Amino acid sequence: MALIKLNNVEVSFNADFSKSIRKRFFDKSKFKKIVALNNINLEINESERVGIVGDNGSGKTTFLKTIARIYEPIKGSVQVEGKVSSLIDIAMGLDEEANGYENIYLIAWQNLMPTKYIDKNINKIIKFTELNDSLYRSVKTYSSGMKLRLASSIFINLEPEIFICDEFFSVGDSNFKKKFEKKIKDIIKKSGIFILASHNINDIFIFCNRKITLSKGKIINDERI
Amino acid sequence: MNLKNIIKINKNLKNSLFLQVLYVTEFYFLWLNPAVHDVKIKYRKSILGPWWNVIANIIFVILLSLIWGQILNLPIRDYIIHIYVGLIVWAYLNDIVISSVTLLTGKFSNYYKNSYIPLLSINLRNVLSAFISFIHNLPIIIIFMILNSNEIHNFFLFFIGLIFLFFHSIWLSLILTAFGTRYTDVRPLVISLMSIGTLVTPIMWKKDMLGKYSELVYLNPFTHIIDIIRDPIISNSFNGYLILTNFIILVIGFLIASIILKYKGHRIVFWI
Numbered sequence: 001m002a003l004i005k006l007n008n009v010e011v012s013f014n015a016d017f018s019k020s021i022r023k024r025f026f027d028k029s030k031f032k033k034i035v036a037l038n039n040i041n042l043e044i045n046e047s048e049r050v051g052i053v054g055d056n057g058s059g060k061t062t063f064l065k066t067i068a069r070i071y072e073p074i075k076g077s078v079q080v081e082g083k084v085s086s087l088i089d090i091a092m093g094l095d096e097e098a099n100g101y102e103n104i105y106l107i108a109w110q111n112l113m114p115t116k117y118i119d120k121n122i123n124k125i126i127k128f129t130e131l132n133d134s135l136y137r138s139v140k141t142y143s144s145g146m147k148l149r150l151a152s153s154i155f156i157n158l159e160p161e162i163f164i165c166d167e168f169f170s171v172g173d174s175n176f177k178k179k180f181e182k183k184i185k186d187i188i189k190k191s192g193i194f195i196l197a198s199h200n201i202n203d204i205f206i207f208c209n210r211k212i213t214l215s216k217g218k219i220i221n222d223e224r225i
Numbered sequence: 226m227n228l229k230n231i232i233k234i235n236k237n238l239k240n241s242l243f244l245q246v247l248y249v250t251e252f253y254f255l256w257l258n259p260a261v262h263d264v265k266i267k268y269r270k271s272i273l274g275p276w277w278n279v280i281a282n283i284i285f286v287i288l289l290s291l292i293w294g295q296i297l298n299l300p301i302r303d304y305i306i307h308i309y310v311g312l313i314v315w316a317y318l319n320d321i322v323i324s325s326v327t328l329l330t331g332k333f334s335n336y337y338k339n340s341y342i343p344l345l346s347i348n349l350r351n352v353l354s355a356f357i358s359f360i361h362n363l364p365i366i367i368i369f370m371i372l373n374s375n376e377i378h379n380f381f382l383f384f385i386g387l388i389f390l391f392f393h394s395i396w397l398s399l400i401l402t403a404f405g406t407r408y409t410d411v412r413p414l415v416i417s418l419m420s421i422g423t424l425v426t427p428i429m430w431k432k433d434m435l436g437k438y439s440e441l442v443y444l445n446p447f448t449h450i451i452d453i454i455r456d457p458i459i460s461n462s463f464n465g466y467l468i469l470t471n472f473i474i475l476v477i478g479f480l481i482a483s484i485i486l487k488y489k490g491h492r493i494v495f496w497i
Contacts, residue, residue, distance in 0.1 A: 013495060019409040069341045072239065072491035084341065092339040097266045109258045110340065 002082035002161040002193045004044040004067055009076035011037040011062055011217075036062040037073070038217040044195070044210075047188050051204030051225075052197040054214035060197040063214060064088055064164050067195065082193065085111060085160030090144070090151045100135035100142070100150050101126075107154045121157060128153040128179070149176060156183045163187055167198040181207060238343055239490040242399075242483040245343035256346045260353035267354070275361040282313055283365065293429065303459070306369045310455040311428035314390065317359040318397075318447065319419050324351055325398040326405025326412045329497050338497050344490065348398040356391055370458055382457035389453050389471045396478030403485045406496045422447060446474050 012035045018024065036059050044050055052060045065071045066078060068086040093110045094103055104125050108118045126135060129149050139147065156163065163184070184194050184207060196207055204211055205225060213221035238244050249256060268274030290305040297304075325348070329337050333347050370379065405411045426447045432439045442448045449470045456464050 019407065019496070021408050021410050024408070065339075069238075070339065070494060086339065086341070088339040089335055093336045095262070095266060097269075098262070102262065102266075106259055106262055109254045110336070110342070112252050112255060114254050115258065 002046045003079070004042070004081075004162065004193060005077075005079040006040050006042045006066070007077045007079075009037055009040040009066060009073045009078060010035060011059075011066055011071050011073050036217050037066060040076070040217075040219060042212070042219065042222075044193055046193060048210055049184070049188060049194040049208040050196070050210045050212060051208035052195065052212050052214060053199070053201065053204060058214040059217040060214055061088065061166055062217070064166055064195065064197055067162075068164055080162065082161030083112075083159075084162045084164065085155050085158050086164040087152060087155045088164065088166040090148050092151075094139055094147065094151060096140040097138060099138055100129070100131055103139055103150060104154055107151070108158060111155070111158050113158055125153055125157045128157060128183075130176075145173065152180065156180065156187075159190075160187065160192065161190075162193045162195070164195045165197070167196075167200070167203075177206075239493070240487050241490070242345065242479070242486050245345040245486070248343050249346050249349055252346075255342070256349040256353065260350045260357065263350065263354040264357045275358040278316075278358065279361050279365065282309065282316075282362065286312060289429065297430075297434075299431075302372070306373065306459060307431060307455065308429055309369070310366065310458055311426075311451055313359065313362045314451045314454050315423065315426065315428050315447070317355060317390070318394070318450065319423075320355050320358075321352060321394045321398055322401060322415055322419055323412075324355070325401035326415050328398070328402045329406040329493070334497055338494060344399065344402065344486070344493060345395075348395060348402060352391070352394045352398050356394070360387075366458060373458065375458065379457040383454065385468070386454040386457060389468075389475065390450060392475055393450050393471075393478065396475070396482045399482040400478070400485060403482075403489065403493060406493055407489075426451065443470070449474060 012033050014033065040063070052063060054060050062071060064086065065088065066073060067080060068084055068088070069078065069080060070086075070088075093107050095106055098106065104122060105115070105118055109115075129135065131146060131149060134142070134146065135150075139150070142150070152165075188194060194207065196203065198204055209225060211221070211223055211225050212219055238248060264275070271277065273280070286305055286309045290301055290308055293299075293308075294301045294304045328347060328351055336342075337344075337347060366383070370383070401411070401415065405415070422445075425442075426445055427442055428451070432442045432448075435442065449467060452464075453467045453471050456467060
């Protein structure tokens with residue numbers, strides 16, 4: 001059973017972060033804190049498809065990274081139950097020198113899938129990508145749309161219980177979106193959770209049944225759609 | 226331990242070296258398979274791959290031994306073995322040190338920033354791919370040991386030395402990755418220190434040449450790390466002192482790495 005629970009979560013950064021040794025040890029001026037997520041209380045249960053909207057800098061990506069446990073909150077607690085698969089940056093973990101086929105294995109290993117599982121599912125993933133012969137070309141020759149197809153096909157077929165995506169649909173064509181939508185529905189049927197952050201409100205209405213609006217790191221609206 | 230339990234203990238994963246060890250043991254394919262993949266990709270378009278390094282080392286060591294053996298009036302065969310082993314271990318450590326300081330700001334930047342993975346898995350991947358290239362020198366070392374009429378226990382001690390070398394690289398890589406990600410100045414500093422290290426570590430010279438100061442070389446931890454590999458090849462006697470000092474260095478190294486992770490492990494992602 002998938003579950004996400006956030007209690008009084010605060011995530012903050014140092015606005016003047018510097019990698020300089022001199023500044024770190026000899027500059028005594030006070031650091032300016034940016035609160036990226038402020039007092040977030042939220043519960044997302046199984047079979048929910050949550051769309052996160054908000055302006056640039058409202059905290060959408062930080063919110064996703066906090067749920068994916070990439071960022072640790074400085075206050076509050078995050079409880080995540082279920083296998084998380086997060087597609088926050090399409091280039092993440094892709095090896096540009098390797099071909100698409102090798103990258104399927106690489107990304108699956110990096111997402112805790114053993115070789116046996118990949119061997120069993122490789123044909124399904126290859127079919128989903130629709131990259132055909134291009135799959136055996138070096139990924140550095142791919143367009144951003146092809147990289148998206150490859151990365152999202154791998155992630156979506158890893159059978160996640162919680163699937164997190166950051167706004168990347170802008171580079172996907174409509175056929176691929178339809179196929180992706182069907183796959184998302186399959187995940188939800190298996191009591192999973194889907195979270196999508198996007199500026200495109202149409203994508204939120206297509207893929208989600210709950211919309212959360214963030215502004216300056218706070219939830220200002222949480223509604224069923 | 227199944228996946229669900231791992232997820233449960235993940236709470237403090239970034240701050241605990243112990244939990245990271247459990248994690249990378251359970252999910253060994255998270256670093257082992259990608260490390261082999263990295264080596265394949267690195268040498269894909271090369272005819273001889275990592276063997277180029279072995280050939281280059283052999284030519285370099287033969288020339289150096291002929292010149293310096295003559296200048297220092299040393300028996301060439303002993304000197305070749307001394308330099309070859311010292312040089313390949315130093316080159317390996319140098320590779321680990323330099324690659325570790327830029328590990329999260331370079332190749333693995335996007336991966337670490339966007340995935341929930343323990344730092345140890347990235348370090349292991351980096352260390353193992355360098356180690357795979359390093360062990361291509363093994364046939365040459367075995368030839369040296371046969372030529373040197375080494376006894377069977379020396380092969381065993383050499384193998385122990387290899388294990389120590391592998392684990393030393395892990396703590397070294399963990400510490401340097403953390404500092405290299407946090408401070409820009411660490412990279413040029415480390416490169417300078419390693420250049421100085423080439424001269425002050427007994428790679429091309431022998432510690433006996435220092436006369437009454439010969440024991441001072443043991444203040445340099447790299448001497449212990451190189452000697453635990455080189456000693457079983459050169460001498461037929463058992464040196465328990467080296468095993469003890471290497472063990473102490475290993476414990477101190479992992480302790481420092483563990484302290485860094487305990488207090489700063491969760492902040493490393495913000496430093497990239």
